[in-house]
Amino acid sequence: MVDEHVHDAGRDAILAALRGVVDGIAATFGPVCEVVLHDYRKPEKSVVAVAGEVTGRAVGGAMSEIGMRVLARGDEAADDLNYVTRTAAGKLVKSSTMVLRDSTGAVFGALCVNVDVSAVNEAHALLGALAGLGAGPAEPPVTAFGNDIDSVVDAILDAHRLGRHQSWAALERAERLDLFRRLDEHGVFAVRRAIEQVAARLGISRASAYSYLAQARAATDPTPAGGHA
Known part of the structure; x- marks a missing residue:
């Protein structure tokens, strides 16, 4: 049986390798993008790296309710890509949550990309109104993002x-x-x-x-x- 310390070392190595990816993705998409790296072994302080400013996350902050749902599904959790939600402040956010697995396939974290699409949505609504189109899609749910x-x-x-x-x-x-x-x-x-x-x-x-x-x-x-x- 492999010692749990060996698994933890492997998980730590994956997180370390992804820290540069966090900065790279955020730099590529600019100020509308936020990338957050989570370590679910410590849900109360799951954020271990963050780049960009969309949901107000900070290193040492807690997971959001999206992360809680991943944690609830355990190793059955799957990537959730291109879903739309809204922050409590009203920002419309398109997000992707990609789960991280260790060498045994166990889920231990996630890499999350959040893109503020509020301006795009406003432009879409304006163009729709000018074109005489009907009401837009249903209002996306509000997601609780917080460092506590x-x-x-x-x-x-x-x-x-x-x-x-x-x-x-x-x-x-x-x-x-x-x-x-x-x-x-x-x-x-x-x-x-x-x-x-x-x-x-x-x-x-x-x-x-x-x-x-x-x-x-x-x-x-x-x-x-x-x-x-």
Whole structure:
């Protein structure tokens, strides 16, 4: 069996090799481009290199909710290319997230490219209006980018609660389990201390939060009782 230190050394070498790539891609595309290198072994401080300024990321910053979803999928995660999202400040961003794997195929990080396409979108809308075209595509979702992991978790929690305009006390049991299931799918509980943070925001005990999470996971587990994963 290969020592875990050997795997870590290999992962560190991959990250070191990509630091120059981060600067190169950002320099090629200019001021509208931001490139971020993540090490998911430390999600609260996953950003190990950044070039450009689009989402306000900084070295030592936390992963975004996009990174949390990758972390939740584990080694089943795949590259997500050319998706469009919007920052809380209103910037329209076209992004690609490319997962990093070690020699065993395990996902341990990601290389992310973010391009601010706000000006392009405004020009497209203006040309469409001049040409008499109909409404544009649906509004892209807002993504929580932040250097503080707690603020990212809060943003995800708010997005999943406010859509219902209901308090925790007003939710039925099935709705409560669905909330925990959706938070789990977004990778929230892969972050250390997130269960305590969610419990505090919902006004419930940590034990209750763990119970709801366990029940939500059991309800979505495809493995039948007595079966094998």
